[in-house]
Amino acid sequence: MQSAATYNERAGLVGHRDGTYATSEDGVTVSESINLDGNKVITERVAGQVVGQYVEPPLGASPAAVVLEHDAITIGEAFEATALSAGDKPVDQSDAAAIQAAEMRATGSSEISPGGLAAIAQYAVSANTREAEKTKLADVLEDATQKMGCDKPVTREDAKAIIGAEIRNNPNMSTTPGGIAESMAAAARLNQNIY
Numbered sequence: 001m002q003s004a005a006t007y008n009e010r011a012g013l014v015g016h017r018d019g020t021y022a023t024s025e026d027g028v029t030v031s032e033s034i035n036l037d038g039n040k041v042i043t044e045r046v047a048g049q050v051v052g053q054y055v056e057p058p059l060g061a062s063p064a065a066v067v068l069e070h071d072a073i074t075i076g077e078a079f080e081a082t083a084l085s086a087g088d089k090p091v092d093q094s095d096a097a098a099i100q101a102a103e104m105r106a107t108g109s110s111e112i113s114p115g116g117l118a119a120i121a122q123y124a125v126s127a128n129t130r131e132a133e134k135t136k137l138a139d140v141l142e143d144a145t146q147k148m149g150c151d152k153p154v155t156r157e158d159a160k161a162i163i164g165a166e167i168r169n170n171p172n173m174s175t176t177p178g179g180i181a182e183s184m185a186a187a188a189r190l191n192q193n194i195y
Contacts, residue, residue, distance in 0.1 A: 039108060055108045056150065072153035073187035075106045076145030078180075079117070081187070085178035087138025090128050094170035095137060096121040098180040101165035105158045107150045117147055137179075159188035 009015070026047035033041050035055070044052040079102070089095070100118035104110060112118045117140060124135035145151060152158075159181075166181040167173055175181040 052114070053109065053111060054113065054149075057108065072191040074145065074151045074153055075102050075158065075184070075187075076148045076151040078102075078154055078183040078187040079141045079144035079148075082178070082180050082183040083138040083141035083144070085183065086176055086180075087136055087141070089137050089176060089179070090134035091121055091124040091137055091140055092128070092170075093125050094166045094176070095140075095180060096125045097169035098162050098166035098184075099140070101162045102158070102180065102184065103148065105161060106148060106152050113149060116149065117141070117144060120147075153191055154184055154187040156188045156192060159184040 029045045031043050031045070033043070035041050038057075040056040042054045042056070043050055079099075096118065099121040100112060103112070103116055103118045107113070112122070121140050124140055128134045162184045163175060163181040166175050166179065170176075
């Protein structure tokens with residue numbers, strides 16, 4: 001929230017001492033809790049309304065999970081492979097849906113994080129409908145492992161969900177050759193062969 005406030009102040013939209021009735025009377029809160037799965041849940045509220053919720057996995061991972069993380073291909077790495085194989089393709093709605101599904105699988109959250117890959121992809125789709133200079137997949141997905149707040153190895157279930165999202169949002173009901181869905185499927189197959 002601080003970064004958004006700083007951005008709005010620098011843009012001249014608000015002053016440093018400006019405030020709304022909701023924030024001055026009801027306040028802004030950030031709380032942290034542990035859910036039933038053992039994940040840390042951070043919730044941001046303004047005037048009692050939830051404006052953001054982030055989920056982090058538990059810190060104490062099992063040795064098997066540590067081995068899996070080091071050897072297996074992650075969602076972020078599969079995104080980077082897509083940037084290389086289909087990077088010249090303009091971002092469309094099926095790509096944005098696949099990116100959103102993958103990011104949600106990686107973070108364990110059902111919400112799009114502001115400034116995350118899914119938000120960037122959705123903005124690119126909107127901009128691509130208006131502009132002659134199209135935003136390409138490589139623009140969104142390069143350095144994905146650093147851009148993602150959380151990453152995990154690709155499983156068959158992840159690949160299935162991501163493929164479904166891409167197909168449902170494509171008018172031709174197909175995946176893009178070398179695109180996100182195919183990269184995730186290949187990563188899941190390789191990860192399955194590791195173990």
